[in-house]
């Protein structure tokens with residue numbers, strides 16, 4: 001059967017659209033990003049440094065930036081230090097690496113700065129606490145609790161399930177690069193998370209949406225597994241294509 005003019009135009013439109021999506025992705029992937037690291041302790045400090053080395057511009061936050069400045073100076077001109085609000089405003093992408101207890105306060109105080117931005121969420125309710133935010137994480141899930149306190153953020157769970165020391169050595173490990181589980185409800189946030197995981201010397205393992213992130217919460221099979229990507233996929237029952 002001869003294809004109709006309408007169906008030819010429709011297919012052509014799809015080809016042009018996919019060309020532009022691929023092109024946009026290519027340009028995006030080749031461009032250094034401006035990243036705000038909210039909480040530059042063990043995890044944020046380590047991952048932020050790896051991103052600076054990968055060519056990104058990173059502002060590391062501290063409530064006492066003067067104490068952090070000497071550590072950051074050695075990283076060169078792509079690294080800077082500021083208060084949490086300044087780092088959140090600086091970044092087009094943010095890494096959230098604060099203690100879980102600080103989530104309600106940070107979520108409230110930085111709201112205007114993170115709204116509509118991609119936020120890679122590495123936080124965990126780690127250790128014992130009687131606080132409401134820990135109780136909510138136990139009851140409703142970690143990702144869901146972060147989403148509640150960070151309204152308007154385009155969240156991806158990333159860097160939450162691997163120790164900072166393992167991220168630091170991932171690219172040079174004799175056992176192979178570490179598989180980093182990531183999850184998001186937002187396709188663009190997932191894509192950015194995957195790229196920044198690679199740029200930190202790890203291999204992304206796409207687990208699914210934020211609900212699926214429960215498999216790499218503390219206590220889940222993907223938490224601190226410290227496996228390569230194929231090994232982690234196997235443990236989580238994911239196909240090789242994921």
Ligand SMILES: NC(=O)c1ccc[n+]([C@@H]2O[C@H](COP(=O)([O-])OP(=O)(O)OC[C@H]3O[C@@H](n4cnc5c(N)ncnc54)[C@H](OP(=O)(O)O)[C@@H]3O)[C@@H](O)[C@H]2O)c1
Pocket residue numbers: 038039040041042043044061062063064084096097098099100102105106122123124125126159160161162163164165
């Ligand atoms: N360490 C790891 O291996 C690892 C791995 C995966 C996930 N995580 C998760 O990542 C998060 C950070 O862990 P970490 O080990 O990096 O902790 P950390 O070394 O204690 O660093 C936390 C940082 O958060 C900042 N901070 C604390 N309270 C804050 C507040 N109210 N407002 C703004 N900033 C605040 C602190 O900066 P200032 O005091 O300078 O302001 C500090 O540098 C936790 O949720 C943890 O569960 C950690």
